[in-house]
Amino acid sequence: MTTALFPDLVVNGEVVPHAVVAAEVQNHSAPKGKPGIAWRKAANAIAMRTLLLQEARRRGIATEPAEVGPGRFETGEEALIRGLLDAAVAAERPTEDEIRAEWARDPSRFRAPPLWEVSHILCACDPRDAAEKEAALARARALLADLAAHPGAFARLAASHSDCGSKSSGGALGQLGPGDTVPEFETVLRGLEEGETTAEPVLSRHGWHIIRMDAVATGAVLPFETVRPKIAAALEKAAWAREARSFAERLLASAEISGADLRGA
The missing domain is CATH 3.10.50.40 (Chitinase A; domain 3)
Known part of the structure; x- marks a missing residue:
């Protein structure tokens, strides 16, 4: 039932059942006595997930669930979203100069364990x-x-x-x-x-x-060659996250969504 506190979530004409948003609420915190805040956070998360699934289906993405732990597999929806992001998001690997510049900003950040x-x-x-x-x-x-x-x-x-x-x-x-x-x-x-x-x-x-x-x-500062792979991986991960955010923002810009507010989310 639609209320001002818990409005229907509609993404590009697709009505998301209240039960789906309600199940997501448990993953979001809110001050005691203010369930509307947790609901809005959940609605935003489900709206973004729905938008990604719509795009995956529009593109005809077909990805089998992968094993994410011993005996644990992705859901079908998780596999679809992963397949979409694999297809739509690409980040350039950092150059050698970028990796060395990141290390040179503060080599003392990279130490052996204490x-x-x-x-x-x-x-x-x-x-x-x-x-x-x-x-x-x-x-x-x-x-x-x-x-x-x-x-x-x-x-x-x-x-x-x-x-x-x-x-x-x-x-x-x-x-x-x-x-x-x-x-x-x-x-x-x-x-x-x-x-x-x-x-x-x-x-x-x-x-x-x-x-x-x-x-x-205190652990000794590690030489550049020792920490280079770790820095390169971190820079590539950060670049991928920026590209993924840009892709999501492009989807949002052309989407019609009610019942959620993803501006700045």
């Missing part, structure tokens, strides 16, 4: 269990208070109270690099200075952590 020497105290819990989570947090905060009063007691407290096997080495985890820990733990490591301990317990899927950064080895 190494962190880390110690921690784990107060284990199942974060899905509210009572267990709160009890473990209380333990972790009490340990932090003890550390504030006795800054040199980290290893002793870890040996006595940590729920991690590293307690046998005073909480020391040794050297870690990107990908060696759970993401929420690594995010904290990236923000800690050498010698710094987290001011508040850090929650991961394993429980609450008190983390100390014992040493940091």
Whole structure:
């Protein structure tokens, strides 16, 4: 049913069922109590998808769904849109001068992965269990208070109270690099200075952590030849994205759409 809040979506005379837009709404955020915002975002996404599918069918595109993961395949519509973009969008590969200029803008952006020497105290819990989570947090905060009063007691407290096997080495985890820990733990490591301990317990899927950064080895700047393929791929991807946007804008310029507003989207 059409309402001012949820109007019918019509793309070049094709009426898109409300159920299609409603199914897309879950993929878009909006402030609490303002469902119209999420609906408009969903309508814009579906309008663009419908427009691309119309163009693919107009051109007679026929593309088989590709495997996108172990046992997972594209939908028929996803395959059509991919086939359309493969046929309609082409981006020139960056020149050697462009690749080198991008590197020269700031070579320090291209570094080897860092190494962190880390110690921690784990107060284990199942974060899905509210009572267990709160009890473990209380333990972790009490340990932090003890550390504030006795800054040199980290290893002793870890040996006595940590729920991690590293307690046998005073909480020391040794050297870690990107990908060696759970993401929420690594995010904290990236923000800690050498010698710094987290001011508040850090929650991961394993429980609450008190983390100390014992040493940091910043990765060395990599030479141009090492990072050249990565820079070339990034520049080509950016160029393709610009061409794809230009193609979409051309489709929009000649389209008749109601129930969505794709200007600037």
